[in-house]
Amino acid sequence: MIQLVGISKKYPNGVKALTNINIHVKKGEFVFLVGPSGAGKSTFIKLLLKEESTSGGKLLINGENITKMHRRKIPYLRRKMGVVFQDFRLLDNKTVYENVAFAMQILEVSQKEIRRQVPIILSMVGLSKRANNYPNQLSGGEQQRVSIARAMINNPPILIADEPTGNLDPDTSWEIMKLLRQINRRGTTIVMATHDKEIVDIMQKRVIALEAGRVARDELKGGYGYED
Amino acid sequence: MMSIASVSSVAATLIILGIIFILIININSLTDSVKVQFDSVQVYLQDDLDRNVIEDIGNDIVNIVGVKEIIFESRGKALENMKESWDENGYLLDGLEENPLPDSYIVVLRGLVYSEHVVSELMLIEGVEEVKYYQDVIDKLLNVTQFIRTLGLVIIVILIAVSTFIINNTIKLAVNSRRREINIMKYVGATNWFIRWPFLLEGTLLGLIGALIASGVIYAAYKYTYNLFTSQFYVIIAAHIVSVGSIMEDLMFIFCVLGAGIGSLGSINALRRHLNV
Numbered sequence: 116m117i118q119l120v121g122i123s124k125k126y127p128n129g130v131k132a133l134t135n136i137n138i139h140v141k142k143g144e145f146v147f148l149v150g151p152s153g154a155g156k157s158t159f160i161k162l163l164l165k166e167e168s169t170s171g172g173k174l175l176i177n178g179e180n181i182t183k184m185h186r187r188k189i190p191y192l193r194r195k196m197g198v199v200f201q202d203f204r205l206l207d208n209k210t211v212y213e214n215v216a217f218a219m220q221i222l223e224v225s226q227k228e229i230r231r232q233v234p235i236i237l238s239m240v241g242l243s244k245r246a247n248n249y250p251n252q253l254s255g256g257e258q259q260r261v262s263i264a265r266a267m268i269n270n271p272p273i274l275i276a277d278e279p280t281g282n283l284d285p286d287t288s289w290e291i292m293k294l295l296r297q298i299n300r301r302g303t304t305i306v307m308a309t310h311d312k313e314i315v316d317i318m319q320k321r322v323i324a325l326e327a328g329r330v331a332r333d334e335l336k337g338g339y340g341y342e343d
Numbered sequence: 344m345m346s347i348a349s350v351s352s353v354a355a356t357l358i359i360l361g362i363i364f365i366l367i368i369n370i371n372s373l374t375d376s377v378k379v380q381f382d383s384v385q386v387y388l389q390d391d392l393d394r395n396v397i398e399d400i401g402n403d404i405v406n407i408v409g410v411k412e413i414i415f416e417s418r419g420k421a422l423e424n425m426k427e428s429w430d431e432n433g434y435l436l437d438g439l440e441e442n443p444l445p446d447s448y449i450v451v452l453r454g455l456v457y458s459e460h461v462v463s464e465l466m467l468i469e470g471v472e473e474v475k476y477y478q479d480v481i482d483k484l485l486n487v488t489q490f491i492r493t494l495g496l497v498i499i500v501i502l503i504a505v506s507t508f509i510i511n512n513t514i515k516l517a518v519n520s521r522r523r524e525i526n527i528m529k530y531v532g533a534t535n536w537f538i539r540w541p542f543l544l545e546g547t548l549l550g551l552i553g554a555l556i557a558s559g560v561i562y563a564a565y566k567y568t569y570n571l572f573t574s575q576f577y578v579i580i581a582a583h584i585v586s587v588g589s590i591m592e593d594l595m596f597i598f599c600v601l602g603a604g605i606g607s608l609g610s611i612n613a614l615r616r617h618l619n620v
Contacts, residue, residue, distance in 0.1 A: 222532065
């Protein structure tokens with residue numbers, strides 16, 4: 116599903132963010148990306164989203180080599196990936212329903228289809244009753260669930276989560292993790308960058324640890340492995 | 344606020360373009376009508392030619408294709424004419440010891456198209472000192488037109504650049520206030536054109552509104568000026584002024600194309616940086 120072969124990334128300012136990364140994430144896997152700040156987690160995610168391009172190596176997503184992808188094709192690559200951020204990135208002037216519908220409008224899905232799909236996904240994330248509320252009327256956990264609903268509305272095969280629980284208290288974080296696990300069980304591949312030791316230790320999923328731009332550890336059913 | 348600035352800068356640019364356009368069209372029309380009035384050429388002869396030589400020259404001139412008729416004007420007659428035209432100051436010429444004017448032929452042409460040909464033939468005739476050719480006047484008018492055209496072009500190019508810059512800034516502000524939305528759109532997989540077109544539409548619309556305002560202003564102002572000329576004392580000039588209706592259609596077309604062009608160029612430019620996420 117996601118395959119990195121000898122990937123390296125050097126920024127124009129000379130910073131070597133990633134060096135010789137070899138990772139193969141299979142379809143349906145749930146992968147934690149851990150490591151201290153500045154280890155290269157963000158760069159890793161930016162490469163997957165083609166927000167940054169690689170300096171060396173080969174990156175395949177869904178069997179397609181995206182290393183030298185034409186800029187015009189990037190939007191279509193991103194449609195295969197849902198993204199969830201630490202800061203939710205919802206539009207404050209749109210309701211929960213509209214925020215989710217927005218992601219479908221962008222792909223020019225018919226209005227009829229939008230009206231059919233949005234309530235289904237909202238009920239999946241448990242926000243049916245909140246459809247007409249605005250983001251600032253919601254708790255942090257609820258806002259993150261809206262952003263997950265938005266990421267999943269177009270049924271992408273991959274979900275990328277960048278510190279999705281970073282702004283949430285432990286109880287709420289667990290609700291989000293349960294939701295992500297549920298999404299994973301339905302077959303979506305998930306890559307989640309996190310600092311949350313407890314979550315990583317309890318979930319017992321594959322853990323890839325980055326340190327100074329290199330893979331320090333890659334374990335199935337691993338633990339966080341760092342003392343914060 | 345910025346939208347008002349954009350619309351008015353486009354309108355101002357186009358109004359000035361319109362004024363220059365109207366000026367050039369009118370000078371062209373004036374030049375054309377003036378040309379028709381100069382269908383004669385004056386040929387000055389060398390001093391001290393024999394009477395029969397002068398007659399031979401006259402015969403040579405008549406034989407040139409395009410010459411309708413010739414009138415001989417002796418140096419004495421020329422001086423009398425000059426005295427007459429100087430009117431009461433004519434006595435000043437009485438003090439001359441010697442008549443400084445040459446003999447000449449006034450050559451009337453069959454049409455203005457022959458002028459170049461006739462003049463070049465006249466130059467070849469022996470005994471001809473100088474050919475005074477009213478093309479000078481026409482050339483001067485054409486020079487003025489050329490000057491206005493060049494100056495106008497420079498001003499217009501600068502103004503178009505300024506308007507594009509202002510629209511560019513307006514759209515940049517609009518883009519900035521929706522940066523978050525654009526960012527999310529990019530992550531969800533919106534194509535660049537999907538993001539671009541609403542802003543492009545906004546910029547183009549601002550340009551078009553400016554074009555419409557400019558059309559209105561030019562129409563009203565030109566109509567007012569035209570009526571002023573025709574209804575009052577400048578009837579002779581008015582005969583050469585191009586009517587409002589005959590240019591308005593072209594002008595509006597030019598305005599709309601330029602307005603929309605400035606608007607879309609400005610907005611595409613404003614978006615370029617933001618789309619590289």
